[in-house]
Amino acid sequence: MNAKQNARRIASARLRAFRASPTAPAYPAHSLFTAQTAYQRARTVFFYAPLPLEIDPYALAYTAENAGKHVALPRVSGNDLHFHAVTYACTTRPSVSCFTTLCPRTRGIREPDAHSPRLYPPHPSPNTPAQRTLALPLLIVVPALAFSTNGARLGRGGGHYDRFLARIAATIPAGSYYTLGLCFDCQIMAVIPQEAHDQSVHAVLTETRLISCATARAPAPPFSL
Structure with missing residues (x-):
């Protein structure tokens, strides 16, 4: 077992134990998320479709859309991720079923339909109806x-x-x-093995705190437009 495999084993065990607790929160504090300058200034927010045990970001996506921001979710295309615009269409508690143009795909995860408007990467044919201009600044969760x-x-x-x-x-x-990385406090590790291709994040938000992470791999941008 190499260093990364061992780290994944440890991280998975921690997360399973934490989520098994009846008092474990399902979501991060909305106030922590919406207080971030990067969120407040963003015109577009890319969220993710959660795997089992991961933080469910759909309530945050609902908040972002209600604030007038463009919201997108990823669709797996070969080895790449394509982010497509989604729209919230419920008056009930936010959930994956309330976002339009989603369909079950890999491992049962709901992803945007291939024909829904794509924000990133740009479509090879720029005049296609499925392409939509990406409004910056962009926050990536x-x-x-x-x-x-x-x-x-x-x-x-x-x-x-x-x-x-x-x-x-x-x-x-x-x-x-x-x-912005999104995780629980139990998912913060002192050291994570990295290879040359591994990408870092500018900050990490947990259910209790924001961790600023300016590093050589992910220098904190000014984000002031």
Whole structure:
């Protein structure tokens, strides 16, 4: 077992034990999320479709849409992530079933329909009806098995978010986007093994605190437009 595999084993065990507790919160505090400058200034927010045990971000997505922000969720396309616009269509408690144009796909996770408006990456045919201009600044909410306090991220081994974040860094000006890891306190690890291709985040938000993570891999942008 290599260092990453061992870290995933430890992180998974911690998360399972934490979520088994009847007092474990399901969501981060809305006030912590909405108080972030990156959220307040963002015109677009990319959320994620949660796997079992991960923080459910749909209530935050509902809040963002009600605040007038563009909201998008990822769709797996080969080895890449494509983010498509979604719209909330319920008057009840926010849940995945309340977002339009979603359909079950990989591992039962609901993803945007391929024909829904795509925000990123740009469509190869720019005049396609399915393409929509990405409004900046952009806030990207990132999932993980674990994060470290310096922004290192431990994924599940597929590399989708590493490839996606690397592409973002290569195509969007540094001051126009911000990456925010979302996890529980139990998912914060002192050290996470990283390889050259691994991408870090600018900050991590847990149910109790915000951890700023300016590092050489993810220098904190000014995010002031």
